[in-house]
Amino acid sequence: MKKGFILAVSLFCSLATANENKVINYSSESRSGQEQFFLTGTQEGSYTIKSWQFDMEKATWDGKGEPKLAIGKAIDQAYKYFNKTELELGVKEVEFKPAFSREGTIIWYYLVTLTTLPYKFNSDEFEIVVLLSGEILKANGK
Numbered sequence: 001m002k003k004g005f006i007l008a009v010s011l012f013c014s015l016a017t018a019n020e021n022k023v024i025n026y027s028s029e030s031r032s033g034q035e036q037f038f039l040t041g042t043q044e045g046s047y048t049i050k051s052w053q054f055d056m057e058k059a060t061w062d063g064k065g066e067p068k069l070a071i072g073k074a075i076d077q078a079y080k081y082f083n084k085t086e087l088e089l090g091v092k093e094v095e096f097k098p099a100f101s102r103e104g105t106i107i108w109y110y111l112v113t114l115t116t117l118p119y120k121f122n123s124d125e126f127e128i129v130v131l132l133s134g135e136i137l138k139a140n141g142k
Helices: 002-020 071-082
Strands: 036-039 047-050 089-100 106-116 125-131
Touching: 036 106, 071 089, 071 106, 071 125
Parallel strands: none
Antiparallel strands: 036 047, 036 089, 089 106, 106 125
């Protein structure tokens, strides 16, 4: 009985964490007036996102002051997404990058790479893209 209860609680907590992070999947859907952004240069492949899929207002940054999403919050989002702790994964690299649309709009995102601990050469790596809006992108085809 205890095992069933613990399993139910852990499943509920996992679902609550998954719902907390808005994960954006690749979509081939087209909508009129949309902008399309290409995020390249990642290990997982390229990411494509369309303006209707995320909160574009929160994902922009004018270069003044601090970005709307602090680097620490982006790293927290990565840990939550992979359902891992700081004891299991360490931060290998965080890049703050722009993505451009053909219309000239710029959005900003963090490319967070976590690695297994204790770190060894060729350790497994976990990569995620976190928009300034806090939304997470899945790689195309994943």
